[in-house]
Amino acid sequence: EPTDVAERDSKRLVVVSNRVANLNAKAQTGGLAVALGDALSASQGLWFGWSGETSVDAKETMPKIETKGDLTVATIDLTPEEAEGYYLGYANRCLWPSLHYRLDLALCNEEHANIYFEVNARFADNLMPLLEPGDMIWVHDYHLIPLAEELKRRGCTSRIGFFLHTPFPSPEIFAAVPHQKRLGDALMRFDVVGFQTQSDRENFARYVCGFMNGEELTGDLLTAQGQTTNAAVFPIGIDVQGFANLAAQGDGQPSLLPVAPDGDMKTIIGVDRLDYTKGLPERLRAFEALLEQYPQHRRHVRFVQIAPPTRETLPVYQDIRREVERLVGQINGRFGDLNWQPVIYLHRPFPQDVLARLCRESAVGMITPLRDGMNLVAKEYIAAQRPEDPGVLVLSRFAGAAEQLREALLINPHDVNEMASTLDRALTMPRQERWARYNRLRQRVETYDVTNWRDSFMQTFASSDADPVNV
Ligand code: ADP
Ligand code: G6P
Numbered sequence: 178e179p180t181d182v183a184e185r186d187s188k189r190l191v192v193v194s195n196r197v198a199n200l201n202a203k204a205q206t207g208g209l210a211v212a213l214g215d216a217l218s219a220s221q222g223l224w225f226g227w228s229g230e231t232s233v234d235a236k237e238t239m240p241k242i243e244t245k246g247d248l249t250v251a252t253i254d255l256t257p258e259e260a261e262g263y264y265l266g267y268a269n270r271c272l273w274p275s276l277h278y279r280l281d282l283a284l285c286n287e288e289h290a291n292i293y294f295e296v297n298a299r300f301a302d303n304l305m306p307l308l309e310p311g312d313m314i315w316v317h318d319y320h321l322i323p324l325a326e327e328l329k330r331r332g333c334t335s336r337i338g339f340f341l342h343t344p345f346p347s348p349e350i351f352a353a354v355p356h357q358k359r360l361g362d363a364l365m366r367f368d369v370v371g372f373q374t375q376s377d378r379e380n381f382a383r384y385v386c387g388f389m390n391g392e393e394l395t396g397d398l399l400t401a402q403g404q405t406t407n408a409a410v411f412p413i414g415i416d417v418q419g420f421a422n423l424a425a426q427g428d429g430q431p432s433l434l435p436v437a438p439d440g441d442m443k444t445i446i447g448v449d450r451l452d453y454t455k456g457l458p459e460r461l462r463a464f465e466a467l468l469e470q471y472p473q474h475r476r477h478v479r480f481v482q483i484a485p486p487t488r489e490t491l492p493v494y495q496d497i498r499r500e501v502e503r504l505v506g507q508i509n510g511r512f513g514d515l516n517w518q519p520v521i522y523l524h525r526p527f528p529q530d531v532l533a534r535l536c537r538e539s540a541v542g543m544i545t546p547l548r549d550g551m552n553l554v555a556k557e558y559i560a561a562q563r564p565e566d567p568g569v570l571v572l573s574r575f576a577g578a579a580e581q582l583r584e585a586l587l588i589n590p591h592d593v594n595e596m597a598s599t600l601d602r603a604l605t606m607p608r609q610e611r612w613a614r615y616n617r618l619r620q621r622v623e624t625y626d627v628t629n630w631r632d633s634f635m636q637t638f639a640s641s642d643a644d645p646v647n648v
Contacts, residue, residue, distance in 0.1 A: 188313045189221065189309060189312045192217060192224045193304065194316070195320035196209055196229070197228070200214065215416040216628070220247065222248060223248075226253075227254075228241065228252035228253060230254045232254040233257065238253070239303075253300075259295075259296050262289040266288075266289030266290075270284045270491065272354065276319060276343040276344055277549075278350055282453070290355060301331055310334075313335065314336070315337075315338045317339075317340050321339075323360075323363040329366060337367050341550070345372055348380060348384035352388050361389050367406055372410050372411070373411075373413060373550045374580045377410075378409065389402065414625045414627045417623050421561065424537040427530075433531065434535075445480045445481070446480075446536060447460060448532055448554045449546070450484070454546055454548050456573065457484060458504055459596070460543060460545045461501065463596030463600065464519070464520065465508045465511075466596070466597035467601060471597070478519075483535075533560075536562075539568055541568055541603045542555065543600070545572070545573045546573050546575065547575060548576075555572055556582075556622045567614075570582065570618065582622075584617045585618065586602065
């Protein structure tokens with residue numbers, strides 16, 4: 178509606194997230210920073226978040242304010258105790274595994290939970306003086322669920338929206354998370370709650386109805402305990418043309434990877450933070466099974482896995498790294514040759530143009546998380562392909578992206594043999610079939626790009642009535 182568009186365009190967008198992209202860096206690992214960096218480039222908004230630094234006097238320090246073009250970025254430091262309790266503790270040891278269906282890995286310490294709620298209050302204290310009347314405040318991800326409640330407690334009357342970048346698990350799982358009731362109530366204080374997929378939205382609605390005594394109203398509205406929120410689906414996307422352009426920059430240049438003397442070498446690529454949700458050990462075992470069960474591929478295929486470090490001080494992340502590195506060594510030792518290394522494993526970030534070119538050079542994109550909110554790499558792989566000779570996307574059915582990217586080869590990431598036979602199928606797929614699948618996928622990735630994600634959220638946001646009982 179024209180009025181919504183006019184209203185939306187006249188309001189300032191204030192984005193709040195724990196992680197804020199370093200706008201001067203070429204490499205950003207993590208879908209949130211990549212997507213928000215793209216969504217906010219050339220925006221006149223404000224981006225508020227954690228600087229990524231700790232300092233002992235953080236609580237006495239004012240936010241640091243920088244400008245990049247029209248965008249203002251304001252960050253605060255955390256104290257070492259806050260980073261430990263809020264970020265590493267409750268957010269990443271309790272919420273992250275729970276939201277990804279890993280209650281077995283969820284550790285909740287009361288002290289950490291208290292610090293999580295306190296840091297959200299401190300975000301609100303620091304953000305309030307930077308707000309202007311009528312701002313549209315858009316809060317991101319599981320670190321900041323209590324923020325609307327805290328802002329409203331301080332008299333903020335702006336509309337506040339939320340977007341969850343991770344899955345929202347089935348209600349029985351969410352109900353098992355310590356402090357779930359407080360989190361559920363806090364989510365209902367947002368005017369809009371956005372999810373990556375229909376199934377995440379359905380899980381949330383089932384939670385609200387089944388565990389909070391709430392009900393579904395017309396449209397996307399949910400109500401519980403006197404609060405009403407608009408719960409809707411906004412699948413996150415990428416800057417398709419930007420990524421495609423980076424990928425094409427390498428055309429006509431020498432390959433980034435070693436060239437086999439007979440030219441007969443296909444590449445399978447994986448790009449993921451080294452996180453236990455990404456299914457890396459299962460993926461490596463699937464590649465090993467491919468070499469074992471389909472010996473015709475030996476010496477003619479290599480698997481490049483780029484896996485930058487993430488949340489390294491947490492023991493589960495140290496465990497997954499050890500497991501991945503052991504498997505890489507095992508496969509290379511068992512199948513490798515003096516002139517063929519089956520797995521190339523790189524434990525560091527790379528600039529986006531290198532990732533884009535590698536995706537274009539690879540015959541198969543292997544994206545097999547055990548659970549993932551969306552997975553941007555799946556979309557990046559499609560954007561990077563040569564339209565006339567595209568590669569094949571092998572994608573986990575448990576990535577949010579599978580709801581949209583139905584023409585990928587969808588696999589169960591727990592089933593190593595199914596993945597191995599799917600890899601064989603991908604490596605031998607005729608060009609006509611590759612092209613037909615790619616065309617459909619590329620269209621969908623283009624339609625649901627990062628601009629569409631931002632604009633459709635903003636449109637819903639502008640048109641949702643600020644509910645008087647919510648203020
Ligand atoms: P997550 O948000 O869980 O990390 P996504 O797949 O949604 O997963 O987003 C990851 C983002 O980080 C992608 O844009 C990807 O290109 C980027 N990325 C992943 N690994 C690297 C790396 N080694 N160097 C630079 N960027 C990376
Ligand atoms: C996921 C989360 C983001 C997070 C990113 C990187 O995408 O949904 O909120 O920023 O991982 O993790 P980090 O802990 O480094 O911010």
